[in-house]
Amino acid sequence: xxxxxxxxxxxxxxxxxxxxxxxxxxxxxxxxxxxxxxxxxxxxxxxxxxxxxxxxxxxxxxxxxxxxxxxxxxxxxxxxxxxxxxxxxxxxxxxxxxxxxxxxxxxxxxxxxxxxxxxxxxxxxxxxxxxxxxxxxxxxxxxxxxxxxxxxxxxxxxx
Amino acid sequence: xxxxxxxxxxxxxxxxxxxxxxxxxxxxxxxxxxxxxxxxxxxxxxxxxxxxxxxxxxxxxxxxxxxxxxxxxxxxxxxxxxxxxxxxxxxxxxxxxxxxxxxxxxxxxxxxxxxxxxxxxxxxxxxxxxxxxxxxxxxxxxxxxxxxxxxxxxxxxxxxxxxxxxxxxxxxxxxxxxxxxxxxxxxxxxxxxxxxxxxxxxxxxxxxxxxxxxxxxxxxxxxxxxxxxxxxxxxxxxxxxxxxxxxxxxxxxxxxxxxxxxxxxxxxxxxxxxxxxxxxxxxxxxxxxxxxxxxxxxxxxxxxxxxxxxxxxxxxxxxxxxxxxxxxxxxxxxxxxxxxxxxxxxxxxxxxxxxxxxxxxxxxxxxxxxxxxxxxxxxxxxxxxxxxxxxxxxxxxxxxxxxxxxxxxxxxxxxxxxxxxxxxxxxxxxxxxxxxxxxxxxxxxxxxxxxxxxxxxxxxxxxxxxxxxxxxxxxxxxxxxxxxxxxxxxxxxxxxxxxxxxxxxxxxxxxxxxxxxxxxxxxxxxxxxxxxxxxxxxxxxxxxxxxxxxxxxxxxxxxxxxxxxxxxxxxxxxxxxxxxxxxxxxxxxxxxxxxxxxxxxxxxxxxxxxxxxxxxxxxxxxxxxxxxxxxxxxxxxxxxxxxxxxxxxxxxxxxxxxxxxxxxxxxxxxxxxxxxxxxxxxxxxxxxxxxxxxxxxxxxxxxxxxxxxxxxxxxxxxxxxxxxxxx
Numbered sequence: 001x002x003x004x005x006x007x008x009x010x011x012x013x014x015x016x017x018x019x020x021x022x023x024x025x026x027x028x029x030x031x032x033x034x035x036x037x038x039x040x041x042x043x044x045x046x047x048x049x050x051x052x053x054x055x056x057x058x059x060x061x062x063x064x065x066x067x068x069x070x071x072x073x074x075x076x077x078x079x080x081x082x083x084x085x086x087x088x089x090x091x092x093x094x095x096x097x098x099x100x101x102x103x104x105x106x107x108x109x110x111x112x113x114x115x116x117x118x119x120x121x122x123x124x125x126x127x128x129x130x131x132x133x134x135x136x137x138x139x140x141x142x143x144x145x146x147x148x149x150x151x152x153x154x155x156x157x158x159x
Numbered sequence: 160x161x162x163x164x165x166x167x168x169x170x171x172x173x174x175x176x177x178x179x180x181x182x183x184x185x186x187x188x189x190x191x192x193x194x195x196x197x198x199x200x201x202x203x204x205x206x207x208x209x210x211x212x213x214x215x216x217x218x219x220x221x222x223x224x225x226x227x228x229x230x231x232x233x234x235x236x237x238x239x240x241x242x243x244x245x246x247x248x249x250x251x252x253x254x255x256x257x258x259x260x261x262x263x264x265x266x267x268x269x270x271x272x273x274x275x276x277x278x279x280x281x282x283x284x285x286x287x288x289x290x291x292x293x294x295x296x297x298x299x300x301x302x303x304x305x306x307x308x309x310x311x312x313x314x315x316x317x318x319x320x321x322x323x324x325x326x327x328x329x330x331x332x333x334x335x336x337x338x339x340x341x342x343x344x345x346x347x348x349x350x351x352x353x354x355x356x357x358x359x360x361x362x363x364x365x366x367x368x369x370x371x372x373x374x375x376x377x378x379x380x381x382x383x384x385x386x387x388x389x390x391x392x393x394x395x396x397x398x399x400x401x402x403x404x405x406x407x408x409x410x411x412x413x414x415x416x417x418x419x420x421x422x423x424x425x426x427x428x429x430x431x432x433x434x435x436x437x438x439x440x441x442x443x444x445x446x447x448x449x450x451x452x453x454x455x456x457x458x459x460x461x462x463x464x465x466x467x468x469x470x471x472x473x474x475x476x477x478x479x480x481x482x483x484x485x486x487x488x489x490x491x492x493x494x495x496x497x498x499x500x501x502x503x504x505x506x507x508x509x510x511x512x513x514x515x516x517x518x519x520x521x522x523x524x525x526x527x528x529x530x531x532x533x534x535x536x537x538x539x540x541x542x543x544x545x546x547x548x549x550x551x552x553x554x555x556x557x558x559x560x561x562x563x564x565x566x567x568x569x570x571x572x573x574x575x576x577x578x579x580x581x582x583x584x585x586x587x588x589x590x591x592x593x594x595x596x597x598x599x600x601x602x603x604x605x606x607x608x609x610x611x612x613x614x615x616x617x618x619x620x621x622x623x624x625x626x627x628x629x630x631x632x633x634x635x636x637x638x639x640x641x642x643x644x645x646x647x648x649x650x651x652x653x654x655x656x657x658x659x660x661x662x663x664x665x666x667x668x669x670x671x672x673x674x675x676x677x678x679x680x681x682x683x684x685x686x687x688x689x690x691x692x693x694x695x696x697x698x699x700x701x702x703x704x705x706x707x708x709x710x711x712x713x714x715x716x717x718x719x720x721x722x723x724x725x726x727x728x729x730x731x732x733x734x735x736x737x738x739x740x741x742x743x744x745x746x747x748x749x750x751x752x753x754x755x756x757x758x759x760x761x762x763x764x765x766x767x768x769x770x771x772x773x774x775x776x777x778x779x780x781x782x783x784x785x786x787x788x789x790x791x792x793x794x795x796x797x798x799x800x801x802x803x804x805x806x807x808x809x810x811x812x813x814x815x816x817x818x819x820x821x822x823x824x825x826x827x828x829x830x831x832x833x834x835x836x837x838x839x840x841x842x843x844x845x846x847x848x849x850x851x852x853x854x855x856x857x858x859x860x861x862x863x864x865x866x867x868x869x870x871x872x873x874x875x876x877x878x879x880x881x882x883x884x885x886x
Binding site: 042045055056057058060061064065 | 318323324325326327328329330331338339340341346347348
């Protein structure tokens with residue numbers, strides 16, 4: 001997606017009339033940026049601020065506040081490993097360690113080829129399937145340490 | 160409103176509905192420590208240091224957000240409160256770098272003071288201090304995030320009171336820090352008013368011009384008035400050994416009408432005094448050259464040359480009353496022109512209805528219900544007045560109605576803002592004349608009708624100002640406004656002076672257009688011809704004397720140049736927007752205008768009493784446009800007004816650009832256009848701006864230079880007509 005296309009998308013969203021106030025379109029607009037670009041940078045923030053007539057800094061505040069928006073460059077696949085209570089008790093931390101060991105990075109980092117980002121995450125509401133992992137929008141429940149390479153291979157890991 | 164009693168620390172205090180416990184305590188001399196609370200800001204309740212105990216309540220409550228209620232019993236000094244308070248301060252101090260020895264705020268830091276009075280003796284924490292290590296440097300403002308205690312005062316000041324929303328909090332929780340958009344003040348649209356620095360309780364927001372320059376406690380403090388525009392803001396000038404170190408507004412402490420709010424010119428324009436363009440010695444023209452001479456010699460020559468001659472006096476209206484009265488005694492007060500000419504036209508217009516050449520002071524807005532503003536770009540010409548108007552709405556809940564031809568920052572808080580073509584402004588005001596009195600009158604526009612309804616039976620303060628003062632229509636506009644006010648009764652009219660002493664100049668002198676001057680010696684005082692009298696040639700004369708603080712372009716035309724003082728060196732009084740304002744000298748200048756002038760012989764004054772024709776009828780617009788012509792307003796940027804950015808190194812760092820704002824319909828996708836005026840052309844880059852109405856354009860400049868001569872002609876620099884050359 002180019003920035004021009006992004007501007008059109010935001011315009012379309014703004015004219016959809018889904019929400020009562022202009023500010024309400026801010027999060028959906030940021031989601032469009034998050035899904036289509038490797039990172040939300042100042043260019044996109046400027047476009048959103050211009051279209052929705054919100055002060056620039058307010059858009060950046062929101063983008064930086066929510067952990068699911070990436071203002072730093074992310075990989076093609078974002079692996080989120082839950083380390084909250086139920087997942088931790090069921091071995092979530094080991095799974096996180098395994099992901100990091102296989103990819104050779106520490107939590108919060110991206111592989112040099114730009115494929116994977118590993119994040120240690122807070123509760124995603126998948127406690128019934130603890131330990132839980134999500135890759136982009138796909139979820140994996142009751143993950144065991146042995147499953148980790150399988151999950152990675154599914155997304156094109158060549159290690 | 161009916162008051163009731165509450166008891167704070169055993170003392171019976173009077174409280175009014177809607178007041179917070181903190182406000183009541185403050186009024187009764189009971190000190191409750193605060194960080195995030197500020198008198199001028201909306202209460203936030205973020206820092207928790209103002210915790211108090213309320214009888215009957217299970218938990219401690221924050222005094223800054225707790226509304227006072229009848230029969231409340233509040234204790235601010237029990238063991239429980241003291242312990243909680245010390246705990247809060249302990250937590251804040253734990254992550255605050257103790258850089259007090261090198262911190263510019265040391266000595267006037269609120270954290271230091273509160274920590275000293277109420278803090279714990281030692282910290283129990285063993286964890287390492289949080290190091291954010293994020294320093295954001297703008298051209299004039301610096302944010303040191305290690306010192307920040309996240310009280311959000313700066314954000315509330317910037318976003319709510321000033322209406323800019325430049326600063327924000329990025330990230331969250333432990334990692335939160337303050338920053339403008341993208342870490343760049345200029346990109347974020349900062350206006351550099353410096354209010355965030357003023358309200359910062361710690362040394363996190365810093366004035367870069369003052370950084371590491373001096374210590375607050377040893378500087379001498381002088382309260383004076385800023386003369387860089389007509390707002391007449393009271394400000395504190397800090398000097399050490401006769402050198403200016405900084406200017407502070409002291410929001411919340413300042414008792415001037417500006418309440419401590421300053422703009423970029425007032426906050427950072429003090430260094431015009433130390434400009435490298437300052438004139439050091441009197442100069443005399445010998446042949447083709449200017450030679451330095453002594454002041455005695457200069458005075459001797461001046462005395463000789465002006466004796467018995469009629470003098471053309473060109474005045475800039477930032478001079479003090481003392482200087483003006485001496486000038487009028489020495490050079491006469493009838494053959495005078497000044498940049499206050501359009502202001503005097505506005506006053507004339509009002510006087511033709513009321514019979515008095517007077518405008519109300521700004522404080523009349525406090526007593527009104529509705530503020531009716533007629534003016535464009537007040538936020539650029541008088542930034543602080545625009546801020547105060549904004550605060551009237553958001554703090555005092557007044558209604559603001561604005562009439563103008565260009566969009567303004569005030570529109571964001573206005574109850575109604577009516578933007579019409581310059582020709583139609585007077586017609587619009589006439590709708591109000593009918594609409595406010597006749598209940599059944601309809602203008603055919605619902606917006607006008609609802610605004611007129613809001614004025615009905617209300618106390619209204621009319622404000623005329625901004626670039627509207629330089630419109631050819633100004634006399635007619637002010638006459639119409641005065642007529643409207645007269646019909647309504649119960650209304651005041653304030654004209655915002657564009658320069659510090661426009662009112663004084665209008666009172667003391669009979670101003671004429673420059674073409675009508677008929678003397679044989681030109682005397683220019685404190686003026687720059689291009690800036691104050693654009694499009695005007697100096698009349699032919701035997702001798703030209705220039706009194707100026709700086710090397711200006713006019714020096715080339717002068718026979719004799721005498722340096723004078725400027726800025727914070729001035730002493731005296733000015734007739735400001737809020738009656739007479741005092742100027743105190745912060746630095747002693749080498750040459751003083753009053754001293755120089757008083758050595759010249761006085762002449763007999765022959766001032767006729769100006770007659771006033773009272774005609775009770777509204778004005779008629781004299782503007783009429785042909786097809787293809789566009790109304791232009793020459794807008795000097797906020798930083799460039801009074802040439803501040805040209806002489807001040809600080810302000811030059813944030814100076815604006817020269818550009819033409821055009822409606823997309825007029826711009827037709829062009830990047831550069833050529834403007835064709837009556838006497839000349841000007842190629843200029845275009846910015847498309849769809850908030851303008853078609854047929855109007857704003858020519859933003861940082862400094863009025865010679866190439867604008869063909870387009871504008873003194874005294875009207877707003878709503879002049881130009882064509883855009885078709886390529």
